[in-house]
Amino acid sequence: MSKARSAYSISGKKEKFDTHIIVVWVDNEAGVLARIAGLFSGRGYNIESLAVAEVDKKLNISRITIVTTGTPQVVNQIRLQLKKLVPVHNVADFKREDKRVIFKEMALLKIVGKNEKRDKALKACKKFNPVILDKTNKSFVIQITALRREIDKMIVDLKKFGLVSVSRTGAVAMTRGAEIFK
Amino acid sequence: MSKLYTGAEIVFKCLEDQGVDFIFGYPGGAVLPIYDELKNHKSIKHILARHEQGAGHAAEGYARSSGKPGIVLVTSGPGATNVVTALTDAYMDSVPLVCISGQVPTHLIGTDAFQECDTTGITRPCTKHNWLVKDIKDLAKTIHKAFEVATTGRPGPVLVDIPKDIQFNKFSYSKLKKQKKINGKTHNFYTQTNIDELIKLIKKSKKPIIYSGGGVINSGLEASKLLREFVNATGFPITSTLQGLGAYPGDDSQFLGMLGMHGTYEANNAMHGCDLMINVGARFDDRITGKIDEFSPKSKKVHIDIDPSSINKNVKVDLAIVGDVASVLKNTIKKLKKQKPNFSNSNKSNISKWWEQIQKWRSINSLAYINSEESIKPQYAVQRLYELTKNKDTFITTEVGQHQMWAAQHYKFDKPNRWMTSGGLGTMGYGLPAAVGVQIANPNKLVIDIAGEASVLMTMQEMSTAVQYSLPIKIFILNNEYMGMVRQWQELLHDKNYSESYTAALPDFVKLAEAYGCVGIRAKTPEELDDKIIEMINTDRPVIFDCLVDKVENCFPMIPSGKPHNQMLLGPKDQKENKITGKGKTLV
Known part of the structure; x- marks a missing residue:
């Protein structure tokens, strides 16, 4: 009996969690985001980030990019459950490691401090296409685009150069080459 | 310019086009225009429940026994929240329901108006899909789509929330067109x-x-x-x-x-x-x-x-x-x-x-039980009920608990759509209103709710519905004064600490039947059981049958929580040798 698990348990084996990026095309209508988010929370799936905006005004389609983690079984469920929703047109699912897909996230970083520190901060961002969007004699607002984990790292690194505020978009994804998501 | 109809008229036009003949509902402020329109549509009959949950379960019973979608009509706020249990039940058991709810007028939405609630928000996780109709132009299209979503693929409940001003607004009505599959979704994917x-x-x-x-x-x-x-x-x-x-x-x-x-x-x-x-x-x-x-x-x-x-x-x-x-x-x-x-x-x-x-x-005969001459064993009661009704085309509904399992074990069904029970959600109080819906769909058939006394009290008010519409449903209560399944689990898992599972001060079900204007029958001994069951069957009115059964009988065989299929408890004797211990106790 000591080995017994819940009648509700899915599997005795601890399976590895993978990070997946799920792209969902939906009708841009009231409540659609709540349906997607509610499906995730209701069924106990993770959302690490979520980016959504209308991409086709004529057809009224929004594209949602969700970063999630789960066992292969759970990720498969997420995909199938999403597909069942009435306003969902299509679902694509990729592992983060997938080489055929580009993932990018944008972040706005506010740096407050002396000139010297601010310049160091800017330098540190160099790899990630920094754009200075706002500049005063006390502060910078820098825009960078990078991978999630790169931004994670930047946030830690820039603390010492006077990073006071971060705003991030969540990852968006696009296939490489001429192919498009199916 | 084609003829203009009010939103309320459009609702009925849609229902008529969908071949609806019964609506289960309860009126209220935010659906009054729809109720006002009811009189002009003779082909659609409204069944007045006594609680919106009852309306929902009745619609489920109707749907399951007829194969057609069940229609529910409720008002805003409490009307909508009361129907949530039935919607969730239908969602879990894949029953097609179309629920139409009233909503406060569009200009009041979001102001915490009287009887306002976020109906589409509340019902989002318990419907296949729901809609808030904010424009009269969308109304007909939405209702037809609602029927399609409810009845295609894996069936389930849907809800259309219609603000009161939309019910008064006017627009033309376009007849139902066979639509293409929703978002190109088809259902046969196999090769x-x-x-x-x-x-x-x-x-x-x-x-x-x-x-x-x-x-x-x-x-x-x-x-x-x-x-x-x-x-x-x-x-x-x-x-x-x-x-x-x-x-x-x-x-x-x-x-x-x-x-x-x-x-x-x-x-x-x-x-x-x-x-x-x-x-x-x-x-x-x-x-x-x-x-x-x-x-x-x-x-x-x-x-x-x-x-x-x-x-x-x-x-x-x-x-x-x-x-x-x-x-x-x-x-x-x-x-x-x-x-x-x-x-x-x-x-x-x-x-x-x-x-x-x-x-x-x-040959182990796992459904065997030790019968008694003094007290009615619940299994025996179900067996007798089966023997005495099997030659009629009988429809059985149940509540949830031991009686439900005994009914499933000992009543043998030979046709589909004759067995209506709340399996996924396990809703106590499902059976009585479901029987109302089943009887509506099958007017001349014998409809029996095999019930427990605790479950049936949860929706007992629907007896009044049965009496109003002369629905001769039979409520066959296996009365052991306990929430039997709770008691059984407490016996097996919680050292017989029967915490709150005994119902003191139960009503006298025979008098209760009389109070509702139906017939009450009580059976106390195995000897009189057959005669009383026959009396029940021969009564052409709603009956509450109070069958006093053994109070501590357990439902076996049973796979205890956390055990695989080949480790079953077979009966009282087996139970002692195969005690549930440790982690098994924490499972549901």
Whole structure:
């Protein structure tokens, strides 16, 4: 009996969690985001980030990019459950490691401090296409685009150069080459 | 310019176009325009429930026994929140419901107006889809789409929330057009290769079992016919889930009875020991699988289901066939007959050992119980009820608990749509209002709610509905004064600490029946039981039958929580030797 698990348990084996990026095309209508988010929370799936905006005004389609983690079984469920929703047109699912897909996230970083520190901060961002969007004699607002984990790292690194505020978009994804998501 | 109709008129135009003949509902401020319009539509009859939950369950009973969607009409705020239980129940058990709810006028939405609630927000997780209609132009389109969503694919409940001003606004009405599949979604995704693989497995198997579920019933009468044909053509044993009962005749020799937590010894052991499991329209629910790591360890599993998300959700399967059960079975039978015209005979020797093993399990007679001459054993009561009603085309609903399992074990169904029970959500109080709906759909049939005294009190007010519409439903209460299943679990898992599971101060059900204007009958001894049941059957009015049964009888056999199929508790004697300990206690 000591080995017994819940009648509700899915599997005795601890399976590895993978990070997946799920792209969902939906009708841009009231409540659609709540349906997607509610499906995730209701069924106990993770959302690490979520980016959504209308991409086709004529057809009224929004594209949602969700970063999630789960066992292969759970990720498969997420995909199938999403597909069942009435306003969902299509679902694509990729592992983060997938080489055929580009993932990018944008972040706005506010740096407050002396000139010297601010310049160091800017330098540190160099790899990630920094754009200075706002500049005063006390502060910078820098825009960078990078991978999630790169931004994670930047946030830690820039603390010492006077990073006071971060705003991030969540990852968006696009296939490489001429192919498009199916 | 075409004729203009009010929103309320459009609602009825849509319902008429959809062939609706009954609505179950309860009026209120925000649906008054719709109720006002009712008088102009003679083909649609409104059944006034006594609580919106009752209206919802009645619609479920109607839907399940007729195969048509059930229609519910409720007001805003509390009307909508009261129907949530029924919607969730329908969602879990895949029952097609279309719920129309009133909403405060659009300009008041979001102001915390009187009887306002976020209906679409609240019902989002318990419907297949819901809509808030904010423009009269969308109303007809939305209602028709609602019917389509509710009834296609895996059926389920939908809700259309209509603000009061929309009900007054005017617009033209366009007749129902057969729409294309929603977002291009079709339901049959399987290929001929899938069928070929299935047939290969069928031919190879030495220890096969067919495990059928509610999907067969939902697929329609044709599916039940095909299932019988399939079982016949293969010669395989078949077991059924709670929801699937009736799809295959309960008294047939190839039928092993129900499986799962309170299933038969032979069904569960056959599931555990098989080498091929063919799941036809069931969903590997946790009440069925028991401990999942040890669930049927040596079998190839085939899953036929219309819902792609059911595949590999709980149990990984070797062959998934996504499609309508009827279509898949039809194809399989056709192919099998073409390849092996006389398969069930030619394959007999291949599976004869398996059948011998099954007979051995069968001989344990796991549904046996120790009868008594003094007190009515609940199992005996159900058996007598079955014997005395089996020659009529009887419809059975149940509440939730021990009586539900006893009904499933001892009442043998031979037709689909005759068994209405809350399986997924396990809603106490389902059976009485469901019986109301079943009787509406089947006016001259015998409809019995096999009930527990605790469950039935949750929706007892619906007796008033039954009396109002002269629905001669029979409420057959197995009265043990306990919430029996709770008591049983407390006995097995919580050292007989019967915390709050005894109901003191129960009403006198016979007097209660009289108060409602129906007939009350009480049976106290096994001796008088038959006569009283016959009296009940012969009464052409609603009856509350108070059957006083043994108070401490437990429901066996049982797979204790956390145990696999081959470790069942068979009865009171077995229970002592096989005590549930440790972690098993924490499970549900």
